Amino acid sequence: QQQVKQSPQSLIVQKGGISIINCAYENTAFDYFPWYQQFPGKGPALLIAIRPDVSEKKEGRFTISFNKSAKQFSLHIMDSQPGDSATYFCAASIRSGGATNKLIFGTGTLLAVQP
Amino acid sequence: DADVTQTPRNRITKTGKRIMLECSQTKGHDRMYWYRQDPGLGLRLIYYSFDVKDINKGEISDGYSVSRQAQAKFSLSLESAIPNQTALYFCATSGWGGYTFGSGTRLTVV
Numbered sequence: 385q386q387q388v389k390q391s392p393q394s395l396i397v398q399k400g401g402i403s404i405i406n407c408a409y410e411n412t413a414f415d416y417f418p419w420y421q422q423f424p425g426k427g428p429a430l431l432i433a434i435r436p437d438v439s440e441k442k443e444g445r446f447t448i449s450f451n452k453s454a455k456q457f458s459l460h461i462m463d464s465q466p467g468d469s470a471t472y473f474c475a476a477s478i479r480s481g482g483a484t485n486k487l488i489f490g491t492g493t494l495l496a497v498q499p
Numbered sequence: 500d501a502d503v504t505q506t507p508r509n510r511i512t513k514t515g516k517r518i519m520l521e522c523s524q525t526k527g528h529d530r531m532y533w534y535r536q537d538p539g540l541g542l543r544l545i546y547y548s549f550d551v552k553d554i555n556k557g558e559i560s561d562g563y564s565v566s567r568q569a570q571a572k573f574s575l576s577l578e579s580a581i582p583n584q585t586a587l588y589f590c591a592t593s594g595w596g597g598y599t600f601g602s603g604t605r606l607t608v609v
Contacts, residue, residue: 427600491541
């Protein structure tokens, strides 16, 4: 029940295309769903996050879509660029006291954007 | 200086040796974490600490121990390293703005 399932494992997209990565969870107590971006040799960095009281959040070319009833959320990267090539992780947690609690991560998606 | 600093960045050690990975942070956060990253398995939580006197096991704590020496310092030890502990290890802190990760320690056990 603590798992977060992520797909696909890898993704190749042409420059200018839309990249879509999907995640599903089981624990309905999760109330915070972030996405992290990781470049080779670096630690993951927070990209965008959503709470379950909204169905979509957009920041620039990055959008999270959230379906509470289906217990699924996805990351959409519009107009994908070669610089977006990285590993993306979805995650979920139960926030307490306003601060981020322990995160449960998906298995990651390696995105390659071809020029 | 980085917000979260991990040392060493790379380490090769022999089976059976004790090794310590160190983490320090300047974010002023109480919450600190150790994760392990393996290809295809994502990031898995080893141990976490919500303050100096609070230490909790994560999902894969067997074979590991931790020490929270101060609010800013959280170290991970492998008491007797084995080859399947070869992985990339990340320390992180969390606060209002989510997690901040260090740059990782690549550990190879031969």
